[in-house]
Amino acid sequence: MPGFIPEAAAQAADARPAPLDLVLRVNGTEHRLTLDPRTTLLDALREHLHLTGSKKGCGLGQCGACTVRMDGKGVKSCLSLAALVEGREITTIEGLAQGDQLHPLQAAFIERDAFQCGYCTSGQIMAGVACIAEGHAGSPQEIRDWMSGNLCRCGAYDHIVAAIQDAAGATGPARGG
Amino acid sequence: MHPFTLDRPRDLAAALALRAQAGRNDAPAEYIAGGTDMVQLLQEYVRQPERLVSLAGLLDNRIEIGPQGLRLGVAATMAEVAADPAVVEQFPLISEALLNSASPQVRNQATMGGNLLQRTRCPYFRDVGYAACNKRAPGSGCAAIGGENRWHAVLGTSDDCIATNPSDLAVALVALDAAVEIRGAGGSRSLPLVDFHRLPAATPHIETVLEPGEVIAAITVPASSAARRSHYLKVRDRASFEFAVVSAAVALEMDGARIRQARIALGGVGTKPWRVPRVEAALAGASLEPQSLRQAAALAAENAHGRGHNDFKIELMQRAIVRAVEIAGARA
Numbered sequence A: 001m002p003g004f005i006p007e008a009a010a011q012a013a014d015a016r017p018a019p020l021d022l023v024l025r026v027n028g029t030e031h032r033l034t035l036d037p038r039t040t041l042l043d044a045l046r047e048h049l050h051l052t053g054s055k056k057g058c059g060l061g062q063c064g065a066c067t068v069r070m071d072g073k074g075v076k077s078c079l080s081l082a083a084l085v086e087g088r089e090i091t092t093i094e095g096l097a098q099g100d101q102l103h104p105l106q107a108a109f110i111e112r113d114a115f116q117c118g119y120c121t122s123g124q125i126m127a128g129v130a131c132i133a134e135g136h137a138g139s140p141q142e143i144r145d146w147m148s149g150n151l152c153r154c155g156a157y158d159h160i161v162a163a164i165q166d167a168a169g170a171t172g173p174a175r176g177g
Numbered sequence B: 001m002h003p004f005t006l007d008r009p010r011d012l013a014a015a016l017a018l019r020a021q022a023g024r025n026d027a028p029a030e031y032i033a034g035g036t037d038m039v040q041l042l043q044e045y046v047r048q049p050e051r052l053v054s055l056a057g058l059l060d061n062r063i064e065i066g067p068q069g070l071r072l073g074v075a076a077t078m079a080e081v082a083a084d085p086a087v088v089e090q091f092p093l094i095s096e097a098l099l100n101s102a103s104p105q106v107r108n109q110a111t112m113g114g115n116l117l118q119r120t121r122c123p124y125f126r127d128v129g130y131a132a133c134n135k136r137a138p139g140s141g142c143a144a145i146g147g148e149n150r151w152h153a154v155l156g157t158s159d160d161c162i163a164t165n166p167s168d169l170a171v172a173l174v175a176l177d178a179a180v181e182i183r184g185a186g187g188s189r190s191l192p193l194v195d196f197h198r199l200p201a202a203t204p205h206i207e208t209v210l211e212p213g214e215v216i217a218a219i220t221v222p223a224s225s226a227a228r229r230s231h232y233l234k235v236r237d238r239a240s241f242e243f244a245v246v247s248a249a250v251a252l253e254m255d256g257a258r259i260r261q262a263r264i265a266l267g268g269v270g271t272k273p274w275r276v277p278r279v280e281a282a283l284a285g286a287s288l289e290p291q292s293l294r295q296a297a298a299l300a301a302e303n304a305h306g307r308g309h310n311d312f313k314i315e316l317m318q319r320a321i322v323r324a325v326e327i328a329g330a331r332a
């Protein structure tokens, strides 16, 4: 956890470095932003683009609540600096449904009751979509292995695995990717 | 995060000219590649560089296999290398070590270069709330010696630092005699990976032989039949998404039922990826009988030195060697 911050460091952090102009492509739309170079992709999404579906659990790569897709692959947005992912195609949970039509995995999460508090859920779904697309949803064991970067403090794991299995079955087995 | 200037150079020459240096906490300028280790360290004020130089798009990411062996462009991601069909077929040890590392998301982001240069997971190094850490703040002491040291090294330690190198990939690569191609403003040099990381001795804050303005550009692994008959055994506290308590990378050349040549490297026990030549020599010509494996593995413990909580690693690493050799030996 980002906990103790020495006083000198906290003061120095107030001296803001020169901001950078950059363009982020999120859910098919280009956004021009001027950001402090220290801004992570997660903070750019939440604080600057107001896409608050991606959550910050740890900010250190350990929980997966911030998972988004970048050029089709699941990544932890808290570990990327926004300025270094210019030009990449970023999809967040907000970009998953088609209008009112939920993505099959979103529907399966509701059907299977695959959450309690819901804090980890958007990250679980984004990682689950990648897990299915990359062909790693062949068995409960394989799903558990490939979903191990996403923690759920409420312990909804059994239902999450079931939802991913359902959605993998519905969208057809994309094995071998 | 401490404020820094972020450079996104157009080409490698421009990046090298900024003289950043990896693996050294007092370097004023640092590179960033996939960012998966660097951003964590910045978030926690463990690294406070004045300048961060992005390597994104500047280095080769190709994965090439030829009669000479394997060449990995250092910008290739962990996921790309782990899934590459030729790597899976000819160098399964590398793929196994990578698939047993981190999480799928991190593997999509992290590069080969960043993996070899990731910093130790010593909890005192990563928590600036502890004043004593020679690696983070030279001369400040070592909180792990006499502190919680279950995760720490038993080989290659000094009285100034007992931190392990956490990379699984590096352990597999050292077993396979890999080399790194280092590029600087003055040209290129190639170095066996086993000589790339430095022992802590009295200067644990200097982790590698890299000079300011140098990067790793590629990793090369010589072709060998042993690379196929191999196994990466990772012993850890939970089944996935965890660093190694102890790991053993083993590659065998067999002569019928006997071992002709064994190559073995250990993770989780050394201050750098740890090759065990004495064990390898004892295994040459040996059968796969548990008794002879056990005798050979005992040689890994020569000069091993526990600090209390980590004493169990000395026995565990021998068992890991035996198990990994048995599994590799049973492979067709």
Ligand SMILES: Cc1cc2nc3c(=O)[nH]c(=O)nc-3n(C[C@H](O)[C@H](O)[C@H](O)COP(=O)(O)OP(=O)(O)OC[C@H]3O[C@@H](n4cnc5c(N)ncnc54)[C@H](O)[C@@H]3O)c2cc1C
Binding pocket: A060, A061, A062, B021, B022, B023, B030, B031, B032, B033, B034, B035, B036, B037, B038, B039, B055, B059, B074, B100, B101, B102, B103, B106, B109, B110, B111, B112, B113, B114, B115, B116, B117, B118, B119, B166, B167, B168, B169, B214, B215, B216, B217, B241, B242, B243, B244
């Ligand atoms: C939650 C989590 C779990 C993990 N579990 C494991 C695990 O089980 N096993 C394991 O092995 N690893 C594990 N890791 C570590 C992970 O493998 C590294 O963070 C990753 O490989 C670093 O690569 P990167 O490209 O993101 O490097 P960065 O974070 O960008 O850089 C890391 C360091 O390398 C330097 N650097 C990068 N490229 C070069 C280059 N070409 N030349 C010179 N210097 C360079 C940078 O200056 C920096 O000092 C884990 C990480 C996380 C976040």
Ligand code: SF4
Binding pocket: B120, B122, B123, B124, B125, B132, B133, B134, B135, B136, B141, B142, B143, B144, B145, B152, B160, B161, B162, B163, B204
């Ligand atoms: S073991 Fe090394 S990294 Fe850990 S506290 Fe001691 S000096 Fe620091």
Ligand code: FES
Binding pocket: A055, A056, A057, A058, A059, A060, A061, A062, A063, A064, A065, A066, A067, A076, A077, A078, A079
């Ligand atoms: S917030 Fe990114 S992994 Fe926890």
Ligand code: FES
Binding pocket: A114, A115, A116, A117, A118, A119, A120, A121, A151, A152, A153, A154, A155, A156
């Ligand atoms: S539903 Fe609460 S953390 Fe997963």
